[in-house]
Amino acid sequence: MDNKQPFDLHGFFRDYLMTDNEALIERLVECSRLVKRKKGEILFSPGVTCSSTIFLLEGVIKTYIRSPDGTENTLAFLFQPGTCVAMHEDMINIPKTWCKTMSPCTLIEMSPGPYELADEFPELWKHLVTGWRPFYYGMMDKLRVGYTLTAKERYLWFMDKYAPIIDYVPQAEIARFLGIKPQSLSRIRNELAEEGRDRS
Numbered sequence: 001m002d003n004k005q006p007f008d009l010h011g012f013f014r015d016y017l018m019t020d021n022e023a024l025i026e027r028l029v030e031c032s033r034l035v036k037r038k039k040g041e042i043l044f045s046p047g048v049t050c051s052s053t054i055f056l057l058e059g060v061i062k063t064y065i066r067s068p069d070g071t072e073n074t075l076a077f078l079f080q081p082g083t084c085v086a087m088h089e090d091m092i093n094i095p096k097t098w099c100k101t102m103s104p105c106t107l108i109e110m111s112p113g114p115y116e117l118a119d120e121f122p123e124l125w126k127h128l129v130t131g132w133r134p135f136y137y138g139m140m141d142k143l144r145v146g147y148t149l150t151a152k153e154r155y156l157w158f159m160d161k162y163a164p165i166i167d168y169v170p171q172a173e174i175a176r177f178l179g180i181k182p183q184s185l186s187r188i189r190n191e192l193a194e195e196g197r198d199r200s
Contacts, residue, residue, distance in 0.1 A: 007034055007057070009108070016055075016082055017127055024121045031117070032110045043099040044086060053113030054085040059105030060168045061085055064098050072098075074177045076138050079165045083134065102168050146179050152188050154178040156197075 009029045019025065034057075037043070043054065043061070061078040075097070078085055085099065085107070118124040145157050158178060159166065169177075175185040 009034075012055075012057075012082070012108070017123075019123065021121070021123065024123070027117060027121065028110065031112055032108050035107050035109050037101050037105045037107060039101055039103050041101045041105075043101065045098045046096050052086070052109040052111040055108040055110070056083045056085050057081055057106040057108060059107075060102040060165045061105060062100055062102055064100070065096050066098070071176070072173070074173060076135060076142075077102075077162055077165060077169065077177075078135075079162075080134075102165075142177075151178070151180045151184055152191070154180065155185065155188050155192075 009032055010025055013025045013028045013032075014020070017024070037059070056078055058081065059079070061083075062074050063076050063078070064072045064074045066072055114124045114128055118128065141161075145154050149157060155174075155178060158174060162169070171185060171189075172182055174180075175182045178185070180188070
């Protein structure tokens with residue numbers, strides 16, 4: 001018998017927004033639904049906007065751009081529960097950017113989203129401004145790593161930062177993400193294995 005309790009949307013929004021505004025929380029719950037997505041599903045893509053605000057509860061998602069030859073070049077891996085994956089259709093209709101599930105995922109889809117509700121609940125504007133910070137901070141950290149660390153240091157950074165999802169990411173994709181040639185990554189992994197440090 002399955003005794004699993006239903007997900008507490010009320011508690012999620014209370015903790016996520018750090019608010020006791022019951023009217024706001026109840027309104028967000030009314031606008032939200034839990035959905036399951038299979039591995040490999042596209043959440044948004046060039047010219048195709050997502051009409052919902054999306055929060056990740058469980059699973060792994062990546063955003064990426066494509067090279068002229070069709071190669072997927074990852075911008076970010078998203079896996080922390082509560083991550084806002086897509087905030088608003090005007091913000092995610094970014095040319096040549098895709099978002100795809102890398103594993104089965106559990107999501108909250110909210111429509112109307114915070115932008116539409118901000119006039120009714122002005123405190124949401126603070127969260128709209130800060131909601132994208134983790135994504136942009138992650139992008140800046142990736143740029144820092146790419147320009148300042150050696151190939152081996154970059155891979156060690158990846159193993160530390162993305163340890164919970166390393167089994168979901170193919171080695172060829174890790175190499176592209178870090179700007180390392182696949183053969184160089186194989187050599188680095190062999191060196192780390194000999195040192196007892198390769199956890200992948």
